[in-house]
Amino acid sequence: GQQVMQIPQYQHVQEGEDFTTYCNSSTTLSNIQWYKQRPGGHPVFLIQLVKSGEVKKQKRLTFQFGEAKKNSSLHITATQTTDVGTYFCAGRETSGSRLTFGEGTQLTVNP
């Protein structure tokens, strides 16, 4: 079955440093979504990417979908303590199939 792998599993950064998490699927995806889970909270939808090579920005967050639609990345510029949490990617193999979540990247930001 479809597998979605995410690296790294953990990332510790100093406030102000950049952060990137990578997501790779074993199969071509129709779309990919990113979620953020704050400590003690529940996953919250951030964004969806659909097109090959798509790049979307939300303030300091930049999301990319690979040309082959098998990988994606989330980059945070100049991290802040409010960025702390676990970031999950979730891929959908075909329209109508269920999302498969990656294992998540747990980000810690030291002030």
Place this chain on the structure above:
Amino acid sequence: DSGVTQTPKHLITATGQRVTLRCSPRSGDLSVYWYQQSLDQGLQFLIQYYNGEERAKGNILERFSAQQFPDLHSELNLSSLELGDSALYFCASSRPGLGSDTQYFGPGTRLTVL
């Protein structure tokens, strides 16, 4: 607030017992998903219902079962509980359609099996 409600928030029980977790999806959402998240782990997909019918099954144990009722709320039943079943159980809902399959998660039920 995602609009998805889950009860109870916390549940403490003993091994061998049976519990029921409840989820009310966002208004208008037809799909309900159940996930298990153990400490510092990812989201393990358990099962999905769509408008009352089972749509997809993940790594759900035979001791676990779920259903979605006509009013679209869902219940996850966990029986013969073991220590390893201690986890956060999330429910999520979505409104499948063109570009509208975002999942909205509830606050979760934290299950502790002693």
